[in-house]
Amino acid sequence: MKSKNSNLRFLRPEHKFGLVIEPKTHALDSIGTWLTEQNVAQYGMVVVRGFDNYTVEMFRDHVAFIKTVFLDSTDPARTLHPQYSDVQTVTEGESPLNWHAENGIQPLRPDVLSLYRETAGTSGCTLVCDGVELWANLPTKIKNYFAEHRLEYDLTFDVLDLAKAFAIPNAEALDAEMLGAMIAHNIKVFDTDITITNVSARTLSGKWNPSCPTTTEGGTAFCSNVFRGVYLDSFVPKIEGGEPIPKEILAEIESVAQAAAVSVDWKEENCIVINNHRCLHGRTKPGAGRKVYVKFGHTGTTVANFQRNMQALLGAS
Ligand SMILES: [Fe+2]
Secondary structure (H helix, E strand, O other): OOOOHHHOEEOOOOOOOOEEEOOOOOOHHHHHHHOOHHHHHHHOEEEEOOOOOOOHHHHHHHOOOOOOOOOOOOOHHHOEOOOOOOOEEOOOOOOOEEEEOOOOOOOOOOOEEEEEEEEOOOOOOEEEEEHHHHHHHOOHHHHHHHHHOOEEEEEEEEHHHHHHHOOOOOHHHOOHHHHHHHHHOOOOOOOOEEEEEEEEOOEEEEEEEOOOOEEEOOEEEOOOOOOOOOOOOOOOOEEOOOOEOOHHHHHHHHHHHHHHEEEEOOOOOEEEEEEOOOEEEEEOOOOOOOEEEEEEEOOHHHHHHHHHHHHHHHHOO
């Protein structure tokens, strides 16, 4: 990611995208009433900054509407907060990160990504791009390209893990036959458009096509992971059929995203809460001493839908 900080717009309350909560406009004890599922959906991003003693405990309390977190305890890049098992650390890293949605290549993409900055560090900035603005500003030829070519991610996942994470009673009862029935009856468990290619025990292999663009409360958004190397070195976004996305298409998306980017002016004891279906995020090369925690997952609405669909599946067996 290029670091054209001087060209970036800084987030201001008057922008229609983003809600900024600061001492001059909001009281400390009102923050919890603004950090809501509805506001994150409506504004795309909510930033809390400028308050003294805005603690990680407050942050954790205020993002309690994020209901589930997929914690991969084997991932050394995501160790847990020393006190709280639902908050993870963001690996310090030394590299810039190109535009991505958090876990955007997972079958159940988190709805919300929230970040809490404990210490500011010396340099580097967090960037957020409103996918609605990005989509609106893309040339017609690129919009047509994505109308004609769908993205394809080919991954395997364990349905039981997901069911447990969503607190589905009797999740252990899921078996290959039931998963087959789910597919046969076209029960929509996931938000994403999935083509199942293999069912084995409780594991599904599939290809899924995150809608591109997606529709959010703010309009049509481009919020797909199209850049290489954000998660897995070996992961290369492809279009249906296995071809890579042409370099000139990627370069144009990056250029438009850069023009639409907001550099979030956040420091220690600040937080950013991002609508992960609407906004891409990234960072420039981080400086030393930066300490950031993360909590991401699904809202109550998504959890309720998932539970209802899974219960229908289990009840129908
Ligand atoms: Fe990220």
